[in-house]
Structure formats: C-alpha cells, structure tokens
Amino acid sequence: MPSLDLRSFVARTAALVDASPPTTLRETRRWLVEPFLETLGWDLRDASCVTDRAVDETRLEYVPTIDSVPALFVAVEPSDESLDESRANDLRQAMAWTGVDRAIYTNGRAYLFLAGRTDIEYRAFELSDLPNEEAAIATYSRDAVGRRLEQHSRPHIARQLAVERSRLVDDIVDRLTEATVQGEVYADEFASATDRFLDRLLVAFADGDSVRPGADTDIAEDVSVRFSESAITDDGRDRLSSTDPSASASSAAGSESSSIGREDETTETETETGSENGTGTSTNPTASAADQATDGDARDDSGGAETDPTGSGEYVVRFFNERGSIGAIGHSTPEGALVGTAEYLLGRGLAGVSVPWSPDDADRTVLNDEPTRADGSPMDAPKRLSNGLALETAGDVDDQAARVEALADRAGLRAMLTGDWKTI
Template sequence: MDQEEISKYVDRCRGLIEASPQMDEENTKVKLIQPFLELLGWDLYSTEVALEYEIPMASGSTYVDYALLVGDSPVVFVEAKPARSTLSDAEVRQLRSYMRQELDVDWGILTNGKSFEVLTKDRSQNGGEEMSVVQFDLDDLSERPGVLQLLTKESIRSGKSAEIAEQVAETNRAIRYLSEHETSISASIANAVTDEVGELPIDIDAQTREFVQNLVTILREQRQFVGETADTDTESDPSESYVESIGDSEVIESADGPDNPDELEPLRNQIAGTIRRENIVGDPDSTVAVFPTRESGLPFLKENNAWGFVRVGRKFDYVAMYVTGDVREVKYIAEVDDVVAPDQAELVREPLEYKDRAKIASNKRVITFKPGSLYELEDPVPFETRYPQGLRYTTLGALRTADTTDDMI
C-alpha cells in the first residue's frame, strides 16, 4: 500500500475533524469512512460494496452500515459511528452479533473515522467466536501503515487476512494460557533450571516469573503489529526482533551490561520527591500514557527526567510508569514537557548504554518531563489481574482513584 496515499488520507481526515469536531454520523460516513474503504481498495460504486445491508435477526431485521462483498457473499461488515462519539464495548458487542448472523462474514470494522477496532472470527473455536484483532487510531496510520494490509480487498480475497487472523488467534490463546498459569509455568521453569544447574545465587522464582511476563509482553506486541510483520519476506536476527518488540515499552540494558539494576545507578536522581495520587495537580480528563518497565529501566527515568525509546501515536499530558517483576505497581508519575527525537533529548549516557543491540529507529521518541514534575507515588497502584504490557492510555482522574491496575488499564 502506498505510504504517500495513506499520509494524504490521514492529513485530509485530520483537517476535516479539526474543522468539524462535532461531525455527525452521515458526514462521518461520507467524509471519513468511505474514503477509508476506498483506501483499502473497495469500489464504492460497484456491487462489491452494499450500503445499509439487511441482516436477519431473531427479533426481525437490522442493518449494518456497509457490507463488503466477494461475489454475492458479504465478507466484511463495517459499522459507522459519528466522529464526535467514542467507540464503546456495547457497539463492539453489537457488531459481533451482526457478524454471527452471516456465515461468510469473517471480518468486522467498527469506526468513527478517528478510532478503529477490527474483529474477526476465530475458526478454531466452535462457532467461530468473534475476537478483536487490532485497535488503532487515525494518527497511528502514519507510523504503522502496515496494519491496513490486514483489511485490503486483495488480502481479504486472497486469504492472506485469514492467515493473519489464525496467527492472532494462536497468539491470543498463548497469551491467555500464560497469563492464567503464570505461577505454575514460572515454577516449572525454575525447577527445570535448578535441576540442571543446581542452586543459583539469585531469586530464581522472581526471574522466571519476569521471564513469563516478558514473554506475554512480546506476544502482545507481536499481535499489535501483526499486519506489519506479515508481509515481511526478509529474515531478521531473532535477538534484534526481541529487542525491537520490547523496546517500544521498555528500556533494555546493553548485552554486556549489568543483570542487576542496582549496578547501573543513576548519575543524578531527578525525582522531585513523593506525592499522593490525590494531590497530583491537573484536569481529571487529562490523558496519561502508562508504560511498563523492569527495574533495570529506572536509571534512565531517574537520571534523564525522561522516558524512551518509544513510539507514540497521540498526544498525552502525563506519563505513569508501571514497574514489573517483584514490584508490580504503577509507581511513578511525571508531567510531559515535550516529545523529541533521541538525538535532541540530551541524554546523560549514550543510548546503547541503555538499549540492547537495537538501533534507535527514526520513528522512536524520547518523552521529556517538565522540570520538578517526576514523583514517586506514596500510594502506588497495585497489580490485580491486568497490567500494561505495552503502552496504554488512561486519565488522570482514573489514576487518582484507582484501587488496582484493573481500574485504570
């Protein structure tokens, strides 16, 4: 898919949304969503696109905004919402119910022209349970254009999209199993290592638990960018892929660097002090970007008053840090000053002192904090069942009042 064409589409949509932020559904369809379908290769002026497609339901008929057809059979349902709205779980459930009525409809797109959620059927499950494949925003397309390959007419008709969907289904099953059995899997790995090499002078239980958590992180990142990697024909270094996928959400020490984070002490500690969440000043609707990090990433945070090296697709006002491993808490908060290229960030150390074997990609950034705004939370948010295994967004109000991570992730 042509990058220039995608960029023009994104710029045009941004301009329309900025000019009319309260755009209603009909204008959203014509100005934002129909050009999106054309971008994917679907011809709106042919029989392959049906508007207000009738779906028989148990209680009568209903209509989906667009049905994309191959031959006479619908294969994709597209449900449109106004740009002024936000997508809800109820609307996702509605689209799932539409997909369930048509045997050949393996794909669903829910969008308001700004945000997109893509669903597919997991054919490995009885009845083909509908699952979410990917969520992305309009701004993400500038950085991740490959995600659109999942939905092009060519990919749908050739079966390539079905192959990607199966990969996502397998990844989902692995994530679910690893998450549900984290304790037993970690114990099995720890026992295997101990049986092979004997007792070690480290907390092997903590290390194996972090290994399982990181494995889940990698799988989630692979799932998020599956549309981009599916078309890659070149072979890559597995270690480099590992760093690239994790590097979006963590800072990794160098291959020859310390395994113990205490060995990489900050040259200067720029934490301003401690603060209770209720005392953080700011609008409760302010956006907070929540990043996960191992303890080994904290020296970067503390000595640079910044976070990196990450991809970001939208604006946010604060950064919160969830510390993995034994800590498992949202433990730090800072107010964003700027988002800059790594060579503009004035880092205390060279990037490779923080990052393992990975080049700093041109689209990765460093988030700098306002001076004196980096605080350690007196009342950190503890882990319950969910935690950010990649960049996630919440609000300052949700962060202030959360009892556990489940209330904000």
C-alpha cells in the first residue's frame, strides 16, 4: 500500500492552525478535514461523495461512496469545539443500523476512528499522533475500503437505502400524492407507510435470512441502536476533550480513565482483532459484561449459556412499540445481548417489575433482588443490573432468546431478534 504521507499533512495542518486557526465549521471542513480525507485517497469533489446528510437522525458531513455504496461516515465539529460524546454514540448507532463499518469523527485536532458494526472498536488520536499510527489509519483509506467492498453483497443495498432513505421517502410520497385524488390530505399516511416499507427492506438486506423464525418483522420508523458494550458512554460529561492527553492513542487502548474510553460498571467493551480493523491488534483489553457473567466458558443448559467463548457473534435485538421501532441493542454473545436487553428495558417499563419474576410459562426465576430463585436456590450465572436486580443468564441460545422476548413483553414492547440468533 502506498504511503499516506501523513507526516506532510500534519506539518501543513499544524502550521496553518498556528498561523490562522479556523473558527467555523465550514473553515474546519475546508482547511483541516478535507485535506486529511484527501490524504487518505478520498475524492471529495467527485459526485460519489455525499455531503451534509442525516442517517438515522445522525448528522454526517461526508459519506464517501465506492460504486454508489456508502463506504465511510465522517462527522465533523468546529475546530474550536471538543468532540461530543452523545454525537459519537449516535455515530456508532448509525454504523450499526446501516452496516457501514468505518467512521471518523474529528474537529481537525482530535480524531476518533471507529471500526466494526456490533463490537465497534475505536482509536483516539491527536493530530500529532497520526504519522506514528499510519498502519491503523490506512484501513480507512479509499484503497483499503475499496478492496473490502470489491465483492458485492446484500448489505451493500442496506447501506444505500439507509443513506438515501429521506430522499426516497420524499420521492415516493410525492409520487403517491400526485397519483391520488386529494393525495396531499393523506401525505402523512403515505410517509408513515413508506417509512415502514423502507425500514423493512433495510433490515431484510442488512440481515439477510438471519431474522429469527416467528419474530415480528413489521419494521417501522425512527430506528436507533444503543450497544451495551459501548466504549463511548455518556456519564455526565457533555464533551470529549480534544486536548486532554488521556484521550491519546495509548490511553484509549489501555486506560479506563480515558476521556473517551472510560466505562462504568454496567457498560463494558469487548473488541476483536485481526481482520475487523485490519491492524491485527486489540484496541481495548476490557472484558465484556457477558464474559464476566460466564467467566469466558461455554456452558451447557444446567450450568450457563452455551456460547462461542471467543465472543465473535452478532446478536441484535430490535424493540418496537405500537407505533413502530424505538431502538435496539447488540452484543457479540447471546447472554451479553440478554443483559443489554434488560438494561435497555429498565428505563422503558421494566424497572417497576415485582420480584421474584419469571415469564408466565416458565418456572425459573429470571429477575430477583438477590441472585436466588423464588424457592431460595441460587441462580446460575447471575448478573447484577444497574438498578441492583439480579438477572439469570444461564441457558443455551434459545433460552436467552426466549428470555429476551419475555422481558420485552413484560415492558410492553415487542422484540425482533436478528443476526446470529438460532433455534435448535
């Protein structure tokens, strides 16, 4: 792979910032971000680069494409502002929903690189760090991403539908309105139906045939995703520091006190290596919640969850109310997805559950204030939730799936399981 010449880019950018630092978003984009993306080989002047687009309600300044397939998400803040944690999480959510597995979030001085879909890895660098991190940054280049997109697949369609969704909705509603008598009266209904149709298509192409048999597939509007192993959490800090040295690459890789990578007791990160990020190195050694719950072992039905001990799966749960989709969680293991489901639902109708609680058709206690069942016997592989309740996480994949659906039902929601969920 040809050199990215990051050293020259950094020298030019540092000189420009010292002489006349940009003060607006427009100047940051033009003077700092666009030259960086061009150093990575992206042609931002070409019609193939989509600009100023909202995807899953996440604002993106650039969406470069390759053969019309969205390849990279780029979000930008003004140079004189720090990176926003909530926007970083929104960016992760948009990646998970669309399948676009590379994203960059920057203000021209601090750079957050994200890779993956459910187990999204991150690396945080300052401008001066870039020349020493060329191997990692090269995986975001036009050349590297292009090689990964050479073989067309169904998820590529999902990417296109997600990025063009708002335009498609407008176009279809306009056609329907023109084709019907007094169609403008029914424009809102046309828009709602079109939203549901496009989101159903998006999920079908993103997940292929992986939808769990019997799951509800009435996809609707306003889909967003929150991951239980999110490395970028909102713990009361509104902004990511662009000058704090703890946000550097070394701290992001190994320090729980990093301004970007710090996690609380219920939000933990599990990362993958090798082919996913192209660097062959792990970006965060912190174990996932699911790993802690199961001690990393594959277990049978009597002793815990039968899972892939490497945590390399993709278990996604999407939630719906009577109006449509309201969100989702994802994890690399089924028990991790179960824990994420419970945490997600605590603020959506589950918090007031009377314990000990078990699904109507099950004898096994699923939730209790102590890690014991209703009869006083100990739970298998209990996990303490953020509100203090103990969650039973033992069982095989089907047990976890049934428990996820039961928890959602108790909260008054419907759950659709996609990804690697399977039935025996």
